[in-house]
Every structure is written in structure tokens, then in C-alpha cells.
Amino acid sequence: MTEPFLVARNIAKRFGALTALANVDLEIRSGEVLALLGDNGAGKSTFIKILAGAHPPSDGELVIEGSPVAFSSPKDAASSGIATIFQELALSENLSIAENVFLGRELKRSILGIPFLKRKEMRQRVDGLLKELDAHISDPEAPVGSLSGGQRQAVAICRALNLNARLVIMDEPTAALAVAETRKVLALTRRLAARGCAVVLISHNISEVFEVADRIVVFRRGRKVAERLAAETNHEEVVSLITGAHPDVRALEKPN
Numbered sequence: 544m545t546e547p548f549l550v551a552r553n554i555a556k557r558f559g560a561l562t563a564l565a566n567v568d569l570e571i572r573s574g575e576v577l578a579l580l581g582d583n584g585a586g587k588s589t590f591i592k593i594l595a596g597a598h599p600p601s602d603g604e605l606v607i608e609g610s611p612v613a614f615s616s617p618k619d620a621a622s623s624g625i626a627t628i629f630q631e632l633a634l635s636e637n638l639s640i641a642e643n644v645f646l647g648r649e650l651k652r653s654i655l656g657i658p659f660l661k662r663k664e665m666r667q668r669v670d671g672l673l674k675e676l677d678a679h680i681s682d683p684e685a686p687v688g689s690l691s692g693g694q695r696q697a698v699a700i701c702r703a704l705n706l707n708a709r710l711v712i713m714d715e716p717t718a719a720l721a722v723a724e725t726r727k728v729l730a731l732t733r734r735l736a737a738r739g740c741a742v743v744l745i746s747h748n749i750s751e752v753f754e755v756a757d758r759i760v761v762f763r764r765g766r767k768v769a770e771r772l773a774a775e776t777n778h779e780e781v782v783s784l785i786t787g788a789h790p791d792v793r794a795l796e797k798p799n
């Protein structure tokens with residue numbers, strides 16, 4: 544088996560007296576969609592915020608391709624190849640797709656000391672990424688504000704790929720989408736993995752998770768309580784792992 548892209552070892556996060564995460568060990572592999580499931584408050588968001596450099600862990604370490612990393616900001620995580628696509632997407636409504644994809648890192652050339660944007664090159668790069676993702680957008684010059692929810696997800700994914708992301712974390716990407724758009728975003732998720740990215744997907748929709756995930760990890764009360772290959776589990780078992788009715792979880796949670 545290939546080396547994982549990222550290993551989380553014994554991760555804990557405390558907020559004052561509250562333990563949001565404890566003893567989380569997890570491997571995230573390139574080319575794989577890993578779904579993170581768990582009830583409200585299980586610790587999923589806290590965990591991805593640690594991966595994304597938004598929170599430092601209270602304990603434990605993250606190791607990327609064999610080397611320990613310590614992020615002090617989301618920028619640090621981004622330079623290690625980690626991109627997070629939060630539900631809000633953080634796109635600029637009145638800018639075009641290419642402008643959004645290159646925001647803050649525009650390609651420029653200098654003529655007689657005056658900087659000019661390399662618009663054509665940026666547009667070509669974005670067209671290439673959209674094509675690779677099989678995302679059809681009829682007018683790439685249109686402002687992002689006029690795009691559908693699924694198309695916006697595609698733009699956010701293009702931005703991540705343009706930053707050379709090796710791990711893309713998607714937080715409930717389909718929560719606000721209609722059925723047809725959901726299908727497209729799930730297909731995009733698979734294509735990211737096929738391209739060699741590691742993908743972590745947070746979702747509350749178990750059927751959707753079975754459509755795209757290779758592996759399923761369940762968090763409960765701040766702990767990782769189960770890890771399964773999607774092909775070796777089923778909807779019913781996953782529900783019982785989330786609710787704690789599963790015998791494995793009951794054994795873990797039994798008071799000493």
C-alpha cells in the first residue's frame with residue numbers, strides 16, 4: 544500500500560474545560576475519498592480546522608509525507624498542499640471564474656515596468672481545469688454571483704487545484720444543493736481523487752457518502768470510534784456507529 548499523504552497522530556483539542564477531540568489517529572491517502580461522519584458536536588469541524596491550520600491541536604501531531612508539520616495559520620496549511628472548501632466557499636460574487644481562481648495570485652507580466660495581467664493565460668488554465676473536472680459552464684466570463692451552487696463548488700475546486708492542493712477538504716459540499724447539482728458535485732469529488740488528490744468529505748448524508756467514499760471514519764463525542772472500507776460496511780451499520788448503538792462503540796464507551 545502507498546504511504547499516506549497525511550497522518551494525524553493522537554490529536555486532541557481542548558477548549559478550556561471542554562474536550563472537543565481526544566486521541567484521534569487517522570491516515571489520509573492520496574487518490575482516496577475519506578468520509579468523516581458523526582453527529583452534531585462529534586468533533587468533525589474541529590478536526591478539519593486543525594488540518595486546515597485554523598486551530599493548533601492541544602496534543603498530538605500531523606505528519607505530511609513522513610515529516611511532522613506545525614501550522615500556525617491556514618496559509619501554512621495551504622503551502623503544505625491542504626485546501627479547505629468551506630460551505631460558504633469564500634468566492635467573490637462580482638468577479639469572473641478566472642478572477643476568482645487566481646484571486647491574490649494573478650499571473651502578471653511587466654512591460655516597461657508596468658504590470659499587466661496575463662488574462663489569456665489565466666483563462667486558458669481555468670478552461671483546462673474546468674474541462675478536466677468535466678464541469679460545464681457556458682459563460683466563463685460571467686460573474687460568479689450568477690452561477691448555480693454546483694458550479695460555484697466547481698470554481699472553488701478549481702481554485703484549490705490551481706494552488707496545487709494535494710489534500711482537498713470539503714465541508715458539506717452538497718448541503719445547499721438540488722439533486723442534479725448534488726450529482727455533479729459528487730462526480731467532481733470522485734474526479735479529484737482520480738487525479739491523485741486526497742479528499743476528506745464531511746457529510747450528514749449517508750447515502751451520498753456510500754456513493755463517493757472509499758473509506759468511512761466515524762467520530763463520536765470527540766473520539767474516532769470506527770473506521771471502515773465503504774465496500775465492507777453498510778448504511779445500517781454506519782448509523783449504529785454514529786448513534787452509539789453498535790456493540791463496538793458500546794464497548795468503547797463502557798464506563799470502567
Ligand SMILES: Nc1ncnc2c1ncn2[C@@H]1O[C@H](COP(=O)(O)OP(=O)(O)OP(=O)(O)O)[C@@H](O)[C@H]1O
Pocket residue numbers: 558561562563581582583584585586587588589590
Ligand atoms: N471555538 C470553540 N470554542 C469552544 N468550544 C468549541 C469551539 N469549537 C467547537 N467547540 C465544541 O467542540 C465540540 C465539537 O464541535 P465540532 O463543531 O467540531 O463538532 P461537529 O462534529 O463538527 O458538529 P456539527 O456537525 O454540528 O458541525 C462541541 O462540543 C463544540 O461545542
